[in-house]
Amino acid sequence: MKTLELRNLAKTYFDPYAGSHVTAVHDVSLDVQQGDFVSVVGPSGCGKTTILNMVAGFIPHSGGEILLNGKAISGPGPERGVVFQSFALFPWKTVLDNVGFGPKMRGVPKAERDRIAHEYLELAGLSHAANRYPNELSGGMQQRVGVVRALANNPEVLLMDEPFASVDAQTRMTLQEELTRIWQERRPTVIFITHDVAEAVFLANRVVVLSKGRVLDEVEVALPRPRVWDDLIEDETFKRLSAHVLHMVRSA
Amino acid sequence: MQRDVSALQPRWLTRGLASAGGAAMFVAPLLALVLIWAIAVPLFDINPRVFPSVAAVAGAAMESIRDGSLIEHIGASLLRVGLGTLIGIVTAVPLGIAMGVSPAVSTFLTPLFRFFSVLAGIAWIPIATLWFGYGFGAIIFVIFNAVFFVVAYNTLLGVSTIPLTLRNAAASLGAGRWALLTEVLLPGALPNIVTGIRTGLGFAWRGLIAAEMIATNVGLGYMLFVARDFYRTEVIILGMIVIGAIWLLIDRLLLVPLERSTIERWGMVRRA
Structure with missing residues (x-):
């Protein structure tokens, strides 16, 4: 079943420095099935974050359609959860209240949303940090909170915008493994934006390669799960797929 | 070692x-x-008409405490500053937030608010007495004025510095306009609002003393001003000490703990 459909999506905006209109996204069409995990990879300036911002409803699109379960989206909404590169946790709320924010907005009573928040914190191995404030946590822990905060709201689709780009390399690998584990347990529909080819292949069922605002190619990733780096780093299929995607990204 | x-x-003992x-x-x-x-x-055998001795000031303190006049002056001043500040905060915060939400409006109004922040307080006394007459109304207006512009400006500044991603995050988690206001804009602007209240109260306290010298017959400012007519330097110095001490108490017992319990806990400003 199709959850998300992008039909000839385009974005043109006026660049005051260039003094002219710039097209960031030309003509992107993409289908995402329910429970699928799709990575969108491309060099910086390829339009990948612009696409995510349009799907999230943060910026309007200038052409084409964005359909969620067959209905056109307008503005941001809780059915599209977002994980931000900058984490975007509320500094004045405890970890528990950050994760319980979505349920609170739905009108879930305090006791019930605390139960939901605790459940998701346990999923991310963060139960001990429930009553701490975001600034007391490491970057990796903050982004774990960011991920489960979005998941706790039960979104139809989870939009992740280079979420692990600002944590150190070791933490990033751990977070990637945890994400694949959580995805297997909960099966959310995920669109994952990244410029890191290995990350895109490691996480996804399908990698969409983007270049200059257009879809260059889509690559199926039929690697078995659960995926762990210690196995995949030596895996021939993983190496071949990564190399294939990398060549496309670099030649683009 | x-x-x-x-x-x-x-x-607890260490602390x-x-x-x-x-x-x-x-x-x-x-x-x-x-x-x-x-x-x-x-x-240096200083003439008491120029500067009083410690004993004379202590004596004046005892006397004014015994006859109840000091408490009366302090009470009148605190009531005025409390009421004026309350009105100032209650009106300035919503206005500051409303203006801060729109970048265009906030850019347009910022110079205006900086201008009036500088003028806040004392400079308004003459026109306030023309508008409200001598008495309670004029003094409340001066205090309100001192607090209002500084708090509104700082609130506006606070709201406009909240990262856009936080607003986007709230919206994508289902926050409507009201929730955005109470859950994001208000707490996000709180560090600036507290700074504004601290600055505004400082202006208000000074404005109050000045206004009381001119526009009333009770209060600390009045106490100082009348004592001058009788060369009672010990009462003037007593009044000055009380004015300074009350301000330090307000700042350290009210405003500093407020900052500590919220903002510093959130890591939004670092303690100097």
Whole structure:
């Protein structure tokens, strides 16, 4: 079943420095099935974050359609959860209240949303940090909170915008493994934006390669799960797929 | 070898000693000033009409406490500053947030608010007495004015510095307009709002004293001004000490703890 459909999506905006209109996204069409995990990879300036911002409803699109379960989206909404590169946790709320924010907005009573928040914190191995404030946590822990905060709201689709780009390399690998584990347990529909080819292949069922605002190619990733780096780093299929995607990204 | 004292003491004691030490460090220079004063007045045989002795000020304090006049003046001043500040905050915060939400409006209004922030308080006294007559109304207006522009400007600044991603995050989690206001904009702007209240209250307190000299017949400012007519320097100095002491108490017992319990806990400003 199709959850998300992008039909000839385009974005043109006026660049005051260039003094002219710039097209960031030309003509992107993409289908995402329910429970699928799709990575969108491309060099910086390829339009990948612009696409995510349009799907999230943060910026309007200038052409084409964005359909969620067959209905056109307008503005941001809780059915599209977002994980931000900058984490975007509320500094004045405890970890528990950050994760319980979505349920609170739905009108879930305090006791019930605390139960939901605790459940998701346990999923991310963060139960001990429930009553701490975001600034007391490491970057990796903050982004774990960011991920489960979005998941706790039960979104139809989870939009992740280079979420692990600002944590150190070791933490990033751990977070990637945890994400694949959580995805297997909960099966959310995920669109994952990244410029890191290995990350895109490691996480996804399908990698969409983007270049200059257009879809260059889509690559199926039929690697078995659960995926762990210690196995995949030596895996021939993983190496071949990564190399294939990398060549496309670099030649683009 | 360095001994770890903290390991030998219970935590509350360590903390109590630290804050007692902090208070002592704060009071010590003030006590030194009093000491110099106590020595200098008899040493140089200063005329009491120019500057009173410590004993004379202490005597004036005892007298004004006994006859109840000091409490009356303090009460009148605190009531005015409390009421004016309350009205100022209650009107300035919503307005500041409303203006801060729109970048265009906030850019347009910022110079205006900076202009009126500078004018806040004392400069308004003459026109306030023309508008409201001599008395309560004029003084409340001056205090309100001192608080209003500074708090509104700082609120506007606070709202406009909240990262866009936080607003986007709230919206994508289902926050509507009201939730955005109460859950994101208000707490996000709180560090600036508290700064605004601290600055505004400082302006208001000074404005109050000045206004009371001109526009009323009770209050600390009035007490100072009337004492001048009778060459009662000991009452003037007593009033000045009370004015300064009350401000320090308000700041350290009310505003600083407010900052500590919220903003610093959130890591939004670092303690200097």
